[in-house]
Each structure stands twice: as C-alpha cells, then as structure tokens.
Amino acid sequence: MTTSTPLLERTERAPLPEHHRSWTGRAAAALATPGGAVYVLVVALLVATVLANPNFGDPGVVIRFLGRTAPIAIAAIGQYYVIVSGEFDLSMGAVVAAQVVMAGNLIGEDESRILPVTLLMLAVGVLIGVLNGLGTTLLGVPSFIVTLGMMLALGGLVDHLTGGAATGNPADSFREIGRGGIEDVPVVDVIPYPLIILAVLGALASWSMRRPFGRSLVAAGDNPDAARVSGSSLWWLKTRAFVISSLSATVAGIILVGYAGVHPSVGQGYEFTAITAVVLGGVVLGGGRGWVLSAAAGAVALELLFVLLTALGVESTWRATVQGLIIIAAVAVAGRAWQRGRRPRRTGSSSATSSRHLTHHQPTPGTTTGDN
Amino acid sequence: MRTPLRSRSLRGAVASVAALAALAACSTDESIDDPAPQAGEESTSESEGSGGSEEWFVQADFDEQDQQRSATFEGDPEQPYLQYIDGEMTDTADYASQEAQKVCFANASISNPWRQTGWITMNQQLQELQDAGVISEMETRDAQDDDNTQIADIDYFISEGNCDVFVISPNSTAAMTPAVERACETGKPVIVFDRGVETDCYTTFIHPIGGYAWGIDTANFLVENLEEGDKVVALRILPGVDVLETRWAAAEKIFEENGIEAVDYFTGADPTKIKGIITDELTKGDVAGVWMDAGDGAVAAIEAFEDQGVDYPVMTGEDEMSFLRKWEETGLTGLAPVYSNFQWRTPLLAIQKIVAGEEVPKEWVLPQTPITEEERADFLAANEGMPDGHYAKFGGEDLTGYPEVWQERQIP
Numbered sequence: 001m002t003t004s005t006p007l008l009e010r011t012e013r014a015p016l017p018e019h020h021r022s023w024t025g026r027a028a029a030a031l032a033t034p035g036g037a038v039y040v041l042v043v044a045l046l047v048a049t050v051l052a053n054p055n056f057g058d059p060g061v062v063i064r065f066l067g068r069t070a071p072i073a074i075a076a077i078g079q080y081y082v083i084v085s086g087e088f089d090l091s092m093g094a095v096v097a098a099q100v101v102m103a104g105n106l107i108g109e110d111e112s113r114i115l116p117v118t119l120l121m122l123a124v125g126v127l128i129g130v131l132n133g134l135g136t137t138l139l140g141v142p143s144f145i146v147t148l149g150m151m152l153a154l155g156g157l158v159d160h161l162t163g164g165a166a167t168g169n170p171a172d173s174f175r176e177i178g179r180g181g182i183e184d185v186p187v188v189d190v191i192p193y194p195l196i197i198l199a200v201l202g203a204l205a206s207w208s209m210r211r212p213f214g215r216s217l218v219a220a221g222d223n224p225d226a227a228r229v230s231g232s233s234l235w236w237l238k239t240r241a242f243v244i245s246s247l248s249a250t251v252a253g254i255i256l257v258g259y260a261g262v263h264p265s266v267g268q269g270y271e272f273t274a275i276t277a278v279v280l281g282g283v284v285l286g287g288g289r290g291w292v293l294s295a296a297a298g299a300v301a302l303e304l305l306f307v308l309l310t311a312l313g314v315e316s317t318w319r320a321t322v323q324g325l326i327i328i329a330a331v332a333v334a335g336r337a338w339q340r341g342r343r344p345r346r347t348g349s350s351s352a353t354s355s356r357h358l359t360h361h362q363p364t365p366g367t368t369t370g371d372n
Numbered sequence: 373m374r375t376p377l378r379s380r381s382l383r384g385a386v387a388s389v390a391a392l393a394a395l396a397a398c399s400t401d402e403s404i405d406d407p408a409p410q411a412g413e414e415s416t417s418e419s420e421g422s423g424g425s426e427e428w429f430v431q432a433d434f435d436e437q438d439q440q441r442s443a444t445f446e447g448d449p450e451q452p453y454l455q456y457i458d459g460e461m462t463d464t465a466d467y468a469s470q471e472a473q474k475v476c477f478a479n480a481s482i483s484n485p486w487r488q489t490g491w492i493t494m495n496q497q498l499q500e501l502q503d504a505g506v507i508s509e510m511e512t513r514d515a516q517d518d519d520n521t522q523i524a525d526i527d528y529f530i531s532e533g534n535c536d537v538f539v540i541s542p543n544s545t546a547a548m549t550p551a552v553e554r555a556c557e558t559g560k561p562v563i564v565f566d567r568g569v570e571t572d573c574y575t576t577f578i579h580p581i582g583g584y585a586w587g588i589d590t591a592n593f594l595v596e597n598l599e600e601g602d603k604v605v606a607l608r609i610l611p612g613v614d615v616l617e618t619r620w621a622a623a624e625k626i627f628e629e630n631g632i633e634a635v636d637y638f639t640g641a642d643p644t645k646i647k648g649i650i651t652d653e654l655t656k657g658d659v660a661g662v663w664m665d666a667g668d669g670a671v672a673a674i675e676a677f678e679d680q681g682v683d684y685p686v687m688t689g690e691d692e693m694s695f696l697r698k699w700e701e702t703g704l705t706g707l708a709p710v711y712s713n714f715q716w717r718t719p720l721l722a723i724q725k726i727v728a729g730e731e732v733p734k735e736w737v738l739p740q741t742p743i744t745e746e747e748r749a750d751f752l753a754a755n756e757g758m759p760d761g762h763y764a765k766f767g768g769e770d771l772t773g774y775p776e777v778w779q780e781r782q783i784p
Contacts, residue, residue, distance in 0.1 A: 306652075
C-alpha cells in the first residue's frame with residue numbers, strides 16, 4: 001500500500017504547530033485529545049474505584065481485572081479497524097456466540113480436537129470477515145446492514161444449534177487459555193493468559209497502524225474518494241479490516257469459553273460494548289481519526305465503570321440506567337476535549353465561535369468530491 | 373461532499389450512543405420512580421413495572437405457599453405430575469368426547485434449558501397420547517419470549533386453528549390475560565400452565581407451588597447455614613417475570629428478617645457477567661453465600677470462587693445437572709431447589725382426563741420439593757449420561773424414548 005504516500009503528503013500540507021512543542025508539551029496536548037483523554041478517564045475511574053473499595057488497589061486484583069477485560073479490549077481493537085475505515089461491524093457479538101458454541105459442541109471433552117477445532121474457528125472467523133468485507137465493498141451494501149444481516153444469520157444458527165440454551169463446556173485444558181495464567185509471579189501473583197494475548201495483539205495492532213496498511217485504512221476512512229484516487233484498493237483494505245474484526249471476535253470467543261464457559265448469551269451485546277469502547281477511546285464514528293490503543297483503553301474504562309458501580313453498591317435495577325448516562329456523559333466530554341485539544345488551526349479564522357460543524361466546513365483541498 | 377459526510381457521521385455517532393443507552397436501559401414510559409429494567413427481556417410493557425421486590429411481595433400468597441410446602445398431595449407420589457392439593461374442581465362432563473383432539477399449544481419460548489427439557493418431555497408424552505388415540509395432533513406456536521407474538525399466536529389459534537383444546541404457557545402475566553380470555557370465550561377447554569394469568573376463566577391452571585415456596589426453601593437454607601451479618605450475593609436472571617420476582621421477594625424478606633446482608637444482580641444467565649460480579653464482590657469483601665433465582669450459570673459462579681482461591685460459599689442453585697455435578701465435585705454446602713419440570717407433562721394428561729369427562733383441579737398445584745445433599749447421589753445416578761442442561765426432576769422416566777431422547781437432547 002505504498003501508493004498511499006502521495007495522499008498523506010497532500011493532507012499534511014504544512015508543518016503542524018504541535019511538532020514545534022517539547023515532548024512533554026506534546027504529551028499534554030495528546031491527553032487533551034479524545035484519544036488521550038480516555039487514559040485520563042481510566043486513571044480517574046481507577047482512583048474512584050480504589051476509593052470506593054481499597055481492596056481494588058491490590059496489584060493482584062488489578063491484574064486479574066485486566067485479564068478479565070482482555071476479551072472486550074481485543075474486540076474493541078478489532079472493531080477499531082472497521083470503524084476507522086468508516087464502517088461498522090455489528091456481527092461481532094454473534095461471532096463470539098457462534099465461536100463459543102462451536103468450541104463447546106465440537107471440542108467437548110476430547111483434548112485431541114483442540115488444535116483442529118481452534119484452526120477451524122479461526123478459519124470461520126476469516127470467512128465471516130471476508131463475507132462482511134465483500135458485501136460492503138463489492139456489493140456496495142452499507143456495512144451497517146451487511147453486518148446486521150450477518151449478526152442475525154449467525155444468531156439464528158446459534159439458536160438452531162443450541163435451541164438458545166447452554167450446552168456442555170469444552171475440555172478444561174482448552175479453557176485454560178481463558179481461565180489460567182502464569183502463576184507465582186512476584187507482586188501481582190498471577191499474569192492471566194488473556195492479558196498476555198491482549199498485550200501481544202495490542203503491540204501488533206499498534207505496529208500495523210504505523211504500516212502503510214494502517215495509514216491507508218485511516219485515509220480511506222477519512223476520505224474514501226481521495227484514497228481511491230491515490231490508488232489504494234479500497235475493497236481489499238476494508239475487507240482486511242473486517243477480517244481483523246471477526247478474527248478479534250474469534251479470539252475473544254476463545255478466551256470467553258475459557259473464562260466463563262459455554263452459553264448462548266456469551267458475547268451478547270459485544271458489538272455495542274466494543275463500539276462504545278471505540279467511541280470512548282476517541283475514535284470518530286465515520287472513520288478517519290483515532291488511535292487503536294485508545295480503543296482498548298476505552299474498553300478498560302467501560303469495564304472499570306461496571307466495577308465502580310459494584311463497589312458503590314448501586315441498586316441492581318438502576319445499574320443499567322446509570323451506566324447509560326455515564327457513557328453519554330463521557331462521550332460528550334470526550335467530544336469537548338476534541339474541540340479543545342485539536343491542533344490549532346493555521347488560519348485561525350473561526351477560533352472563538354467554532355462549533356464542531358464549522359470545523360467540518362473547512363474545505364480540504366483535493367477532497368471535494370461526492371461522497372459515497 | 374466532505375461536509376455532509378462528516379456531519380452525518382456525527383449524527384450517526386449521536387444516534388449510536390442514543391441507541392446504546394436505550395439498549396443499556398430499555399426505559400419505557402413508566403413513572404420516573406420506576407427503575408428501568410435490564411435489556412433483553414420483554415415484559416416491560418406491563419403496568420406492574422419492575423421495581424423493588426416489595427411491589428411483588430404479597431403476604432397472603434407468601435403465607436399460602438409457605439403452608440403448601442408441607443401440604444398433603446392427592447395421588448400417587450410415584451407420579452408427581454398427576455398429584456395435586458385438594459381444592460375446587462372443574463366439572464368437565466360437557467367436554468367428554470370419543471374423538472381424538474386437536475391440541476393448540478401457545479408456548480412462551482424454549483429459550484432456556486428448563487423450558488427445553490420440559491418441551492422434550494411434553495413431546496414424548498404427546499406421542500403416548502397420540503398412540504392412545506386421545507390426541508390427533510398438537511399444533512405449537514413458539515412466541516420466542518415476545519408478548520405480542522404470543523397474543524397473535526393465540527388469536528390465530530382461535531380464528532384459524534380449528535382447535536379442540538387450547539394449551540397456553542403464558543409469556544407474561546398481565547399482557548396475556550385478554551388473549552386467554554378470548555380463548556375461553558370459544559367455549560373449548562383452556563389449560564394454562566407455568567406462569568399465570570389474571571383471570572380464572574381457564575379449565576385448569578397447572579403450576580408447581582410457586583416462587584415464594586422457592587424463595588422460602590432457599591433463604592431458610594442459607595440462613596440456617598450462615599451467621600447473622602454474613603453476605604449473600606443474589607444472582608437473578610431478569611426482572612419482571614412473576615415466577616422469578618416472587619422467588620426473590622420471599623428470599624429478600626427472609627434475609628432481612630435474619631440479618632443476612634443480601635445484594636442482588638441481574639445477570640441474564642450470562643456466565644461472563646456472573647463471574648465478573650462474584651469476582652468484584654469477593655474483591656470488596658467476604659461472600660459467604662450465593663443465592664440464585666435459577667440455576668443456569670451456577671457453575672460460573674462457583675468457578676469464580678475457585679479462580680480467586682477462596683473458600684466455597686453456601687449456595688442454592690437448581691436441579692439442573694450442571695449444578696448437581698459441580699456441587700458433588702466441590703463438596704460445597706448447597707441445596708438444589710426445584711421448579712418442578714415434570715409439570716410439562718401435566719397439561720396433556722389433563723386433556724386425557726377432560727375428554728374422559730373426569731373432573732380436574734381448577735388450580736392444579738403440583739409438588740415442588742428441593743433436592744438435598746442426601747438425595748443428590750440418587751438423582752445423579754438416575755440421570756447419568758444426561759447433558760448438563762438436563763433437569764433431574766424432569767419426570768419422564770416411564771415415557772417412550774427414555775433415556776436416549778433426553779440424552780441426545782434433540783429439540784423437537
């Protein structure tokens with residue numbers, strides 16, 4: 001995807017003011033963007049949780065919490081690729097459920113089947129991603145609809161296979177992936193395997209976003225036409241994003257089977273939690289802006305919020321309402337942060353009164369073509 | 373154009389967040405004092421709302437079910453699905469018939485292992501009655517947990533079903549009442565089972581003792597095995613279903629009276645949520661007991677204690693095989709309350725009595741006895757080879773196809 005270089009040159013017309021600042025200045029500015037603000041939010045929620053429940057300050061507890069958060073963080077990373085390219089993946093939760101049920105039904109208590117079934121699950125993940133991607137790009141159906149259809153299709157398949165209720169759990173050694181960890185570690189006591197998987201995938205994701213693939217993907221989300229003109233192969237780019245998304249859901253499913261066991265409700269609402277995490281991480285819906293690790297941090301923030309509500313002893317019937325309101329508030333605050341923290345405008349024209357919309361009215365040279 | 377694209381995506385963002393919030397808390401137009409129920413359930417349209425359990429607690433029902441726990445049941449204890457508490461009977465002489473009946477069954481859903489097990493048993497019972505010439509066929513409509521679907525199903529049966537008998541397992545109490553009344557107006561026998569309705573136009577209403585009895589059995593067990601001031605985590609499937617709400621209403625009252633600190637959560641039976649909740653509670657402090665309003669997900673709760681490396685709690689689950697097995701394996705102090713699954717046979721057997729002109733109980737209260745630790749081994753042995761989602765007191769041992777049909781768990 002080296003062809004994207006001209007595009008990038010065109011977008012970054014002049015040196016941007018930030019780059020003249022010191023490292024600390026840039027870090028401070030970064031924290032003021034939504035992608036950075038989510039880390040502030042994570043720290044704030046962590047402090048609040050520890051205040052509400054001092055036991056949560058124990059490193060062993062925090063590391064176990066992070067292990068538990070790993071599947072949703074991995075799903076958020078996968079969802080990030082799709083969202084930053086300007087699409088949605090609503091099939092994620094259904095993919096998780098389908099993979100969980102597959103693991104339960106196909107592996108059973110037979111340990112020799114672990115490897116082949118895991119490979120099969122990954123292959124199914126790739127297949128779903130390819131179908132989502134091709135449906136969106138080649139058939140031109142909006143991804144919202146393609147993945148919604150995929151969600152329903154997979155949901156129906158799971159219902160058909162299970163009748164909507166739990167079947168048996170797969171072999172314990174398979175479940176170790178999601179349940180176990182490296183024992184007897186100093187300070188933290190245990191490092192859960194899911195956390196290690198998250199760390200590896202997070203590093204891979206961060207690296208991939210610095211590669212031409214990642215840059216082209218963001219560019220495609222920012223302005224598909226410019227990306228097309230610059231020679232990027234849009235369908236291949238976006239299809240890969242969908243494959244990454246459904247593969248991440250597959251990995252989340254493998255971890256969840258271990259962590260929790262087989263139940264058709266596992267993965268329920270995952271697509272929305274992942275999208276919320278991505279938005280909370282400051283990634284702009286519609287694509288073209290946002291950091292991949294901030295999406296993972298958004299997932300951690302969401303899970304911390306649940307823990308905080310437990311620590312505060314919020315009544316069960318109010319819990320969902322409180323969660324919903326806090327999420328809206330957090331995204332609104334993040335939106336404000338984006339306003340304040342964005343790079344100073346070179347023109348300085350609409351400084352005081354600039355609303356979000358005004359910023360978008362600024363034409364960008366070479367991008368005034370019809371949208372899709 | 374760049375501009376419309378962007379502002380649209382922003383509006384998309386707002387819409388998505390709004391959808392998320394709506395999903396997180398499907399709030400209806402209830403008064404602001406009524407907390408909104410969790411996502412994923414359907415009974416939000418009822419006027420009762422779904423707030424605190426005090427709304428669901430009716431002292432008279434509590435007392436009645438408390439007494440029924442020790443009541444004498446008429447009939448053969450070997451056939452618990454035919455036992456009943458002596459009371460008002462419905463005369464069915466008018467319905468006596470030599471013809472094989474067409475049964476129309478409006479089912480709420482088969483979306484949990486309890487309903488699935490019952491549904492399998494019911495179909496095996498159906499086969500026997502078809503062979504005996506009592507029933508010609510049973511047309512079933514599955515409402516998939518949706519009130520509106522079930523209302524449409526019942527109305528379809530009334531107008532097009534050509535039914536001789538109606539069997540209705542209501543999805544929710546208030547919403548289904550008018551439809552059941554319309555079925556009664558056809559003058560044909562109407563059999564309601566499991567969840568109730570707010571009318572008594574039915575021929576017979578079949579159910580185990582009920583939610584209060586469940587709550588009393590389980591809460592008493594925890595109180596006996598715990599100290600005052602101990603903490604119990606209550607795991608509840610969803611709000612707004614009477615048979616589940618009354619379980620918690622009774623248990624909460626008993627916990628309060630005995631100084632047990634109980635905190636309740638809605639889990640949707642999702643093992644991920646259950647594990648997270650228990651883990652968080654264990655981080656907060658000791659958890660001495662776990663109470664469940666249904667056993668689905670019990671294993672995940674127990675595993676959370678294992679993963680944290682702390683002592684097992686005193687726990688009440690259900691007679692689902694997964695819990696019975698884990699209970700035996702861990703040796704924890706536990707009780708398996710039973711919401712008698714064998715009740716799924718009774719509606720069809722009631723039809724047999726009705727067409728023979730025999731009277732049936734107006735309210736057919738079936739026995740509901742928890743499985744204790746002493747009885748556990750017997751039930752485990754009797755149900756060996758059954759899948760984890762099977763219920764020990766399914767009561768179909770004498771039916772054709774036993775045990776393969778239940779072992780393979782082929783949902784009809």
